[in-house]
Amino acid sequence: MKLLGRLPHKGELGWVTLIPEEAEDMWHLYNLIRVGDSVQSKTMRKVVSESNTGSTMAQRVILRLTIAIETIDYDPGESALHLKGKNLEENEQVKLGQYHTLDLEPGRKFKLTKDEWDLMDIERLQEALDPATQADVAAVVLHEGLAHVCLLTPAMTLVRAKIDMQIPRKRKDYTSQHEKGLKRFFDALAAAFLKYVDFKVIKCCLIAARGFLNQQFLTHLINFADGQGKKFTGEQKGKFVLAHASSGFKHALKEVLEDPKVAARLAETKAQGEVKALKQFFDLMANDPDRAYYGYKHVIKANEENAIETLMLADSLFRSQDIATRKKYIKLNATVLIFSSMHVSGEQLALLTGCAAILRFGMPELDDEAMSDDEQK
Secondary structure: EEEEEOOOOOOEEEEEEEEOHHHHHHHHHHHOOOOOOOOEEEEEEEEEEEOHHHHHHHHEEEEEEEEEEEEEEOOOOOOEEEEEEEEEEOOOOOOOEEEEEEEOOOOOOEEEOOOOOHHHHHHHHHHHHHHOOOOOOOEEEEEEEEEEEEEEOOEEEEEEEEOOOOOOOOEEEEOOOHHHHHHHHHHHHHHHHHHOOOOOOOOOEEEOOOOOHHHHHHHHHHHHHHHOOOOOOHHHHEEEEEEEEEEEEEEEHHHHHOOHHHHHHOOOOOHHHHHHHHHHHHHHHHOOOHHEEHHHHHHHHHOOOOOOOEEEEEEHHHHHOOHHHHHHHHHOEEEEEEEOOHHHHHHHHHHHOOOOEEEEOOOHHHHHOOOOOOHHH
């Protein structure tokens, strides 16, 4: 993300001009832009003009519009935000108060104005502007015929490629068709890997599968890269880590990241902090439940006693359009980890109301505090 101008201050009305540069930037913007904000950007609009003879001609013109946001739609596949709202500045083509849409995508400059920039807004913007937040872990999970190439960032798990192919079954005395199908599958997966994984950024690359399929693919990948003139260096080969995964589906990453050997290898990467904290939380729920609580009512009671060691919050809580809802979570006093709903760990936290805490000491009395109806659902 590129910033044109200064950062706003906490609590003030202010604006920033930004240019998103990566797909991940669009996710940050989805968490930053809320209903009630205003956005100014260029857009295309169809204009119909009529000549003196009564004939009409339609043409598309470029407009600069400022709209008050009423709906926000995020399309991760297209890496785009679709914003809709009322026009705030009248011009020849769009009347004041008329509804219009703006599409934000990488490379398109826009201006964002908020009535109040709170702490989470500013931290989210600073995170998006910091190049150190780029993905530094790659992962390939696969079984025969299905694989996902993923990049893991502090904010999300980005699926860069999905390879889904039919491979003939291996039969006694008729293995050639199976081997040919597996080679085609490996070739497609290796090509996707070389396209999306940048070893200038990646610190570690996980290859996870059942049995020896991970080693088979790694050997094939190294040979495939040699054939493409992209030979791996000894340092790059040292970044590969083989792990077990029960399948090639994305959710298999959860078990991969929880593997102690994998966790030890990823200790220096940014994506692992949230995974480690959530695993600790589940371990405490099983072995020391008086130190692990979820739900806002339980967490706020623990916060009042200064008992929270680590607070885990889903980013969806900060996409709330209710300012009071946002502020009540911002006021919680603890070491805070924000989990993304597009990361495997965030998907798990969302099942626990999106708000959970690891306590410094046990508080069994919290069991008497009932959850709200929404949290129980």
